[in-house]
Amino acid sequence: MTSQQGSDQQQDHQINALSREQCHAARLARDARFDGRFYTGVLSTCIYCRPVCPARAPHEHNVRYFQSAAAAEQYGLRPCLRCRPELAPAARGDLPAELARLLARIDRGELADGTLAELAAEAGISERTLRRQFEQHLGASPKQVEQTRRLLLAKRLLTETRLPITDIAFAAGFASIRRFNDAWLNAYGLAPRTLRQQEGDAEPTDNPTAKDRGATLTLQLPYRPPYNVAAMLAFYRLRAIPRLERVDDAVYERRYLVGDQVALVRISQGKGHSLQLTVHDLPLAALPDLLYRVRRMWDLDADMQRIGDHLGQDPLLGRLQARWPGVRLPGGWDEYEVMLRAIVGQQVSVKGAITILGRLVARTEAQFGVAQLPTPAQLCKLNLDGIGMPGSRIRTLRGVAQALACGEITLTTASDEQLLALPGIGPWTVAYWRLRCGLDTDAFPASDLVLQKALGGGSKLPVQEVLTQSATWQPWRAYAASWLWHAMSETPALLTDPASNDVQTDNEQQEITP
Known part of the structure; x- marks a missing residue:
């Protein structure tokens, strides 16, 4: 040696x-x-x-x-x-939480437009500390991590699509085709066109217009097994917002507004251990952000072996894991949408909340000309009279929208204290929001009635006892909650005495909030 x-x-x-x-x-x-x-x-x-x-x-x-x-x-x-x-799926389970979040932001393409100093400042650490953490936990510098992200995304597009190489360079985050060619040649020792020819696909000879470029893009998004795709589709089907989302037994579909362009995103089971992403009319510069959103929403990077090994030590969770292997943590499209869903869904059924969210989309289209959930600025001006919510909840919506629109808070970096200071936002909403955003694998809304009943054998277990029972599940309590909610929706008899499953009243908080 x-x-x-x-x-x-x-x-x-x-x-x-x-x-x-x-x-x-x-x-x-x-x-x-x-x-x-x-x-x-x-x-x-x-x-x-x-x-x-x-x-x-x-x-x-x-x-x-x-x-x-x-x-x-x-x-x-x-x-x-x-x-x-x-x-390969990302693996962040062993990384410090803050580093994992920063790495996700780099995957989203934020370092292509910003600087490492800006990312470090937003994380509250020095640039030197951040560099040291990259070397320690990833074995590479931040610059190399960003360069590899660009090159590997370009490699995917070269291999899986017919996009012209110039479009691929800009979609991956390179500022010019010359920089892309130089970086590729330096890293891999061959020209991008050579790789495409080796893959048996020649460079397109036509010159598509900007409108036609990338009109339809299909990519495979791998995950580590097990993965219960049917459970994810069932979750999203129940919570699909009219005019924004459509979900059936095999496909999730939504409209995605990027600038002035509306893209259509479809998710379905792919080849082997992967989902298939098909997107129409997406501006190519938005591709890294879209991939980030989809991977987080569908929890594609979860290490279910590690999570299962830990949670499975609890006899109750072990039974649920054996019954439904691969149940993951369904997420939301972005932090803002999840916050709207959580607020609108307070103390109402899923069906009622989705009806209201559909009205928000319809009123936004009528008032602003775009069928989408209102932006914070739009929500501040939107007519909410007769929309079906009590005045207190409307004030909560407007308060959050105002805080976001004026820059008082930023959801990606907001602390619990900042969120709890907003009128109408309590511990349940914050914990549920963090859980559905994928921001904290240990987020656990202990006051959730369904969790209280699941852990109380059908009776409402006091919050303190819920916290005590769940303490050993850290740092994966968000997944434990997901498993318990899934079991209560599928086969509550596994957790409770069926005779104790009384009908939930509207003034009790419930998980099936969107």
């Missing part, structure tokens, strides 16, 4: 809480549960792979394990053309 190899093995001894032995066993088994949690660098070929790569497994002495794709590329390795590392 060379000194370099010895150093390599020492450095990758612990990868995202996995030992080298665990990584070795996972790649030999091609275990999809470890997809994205580490990458295998093959030093003899200068290629890095996902643990599910179908290629012949290399000898262990030729292997180094990496914490991230960026770390592998910073080491000088190229992505495998067979297993395609750009398709």
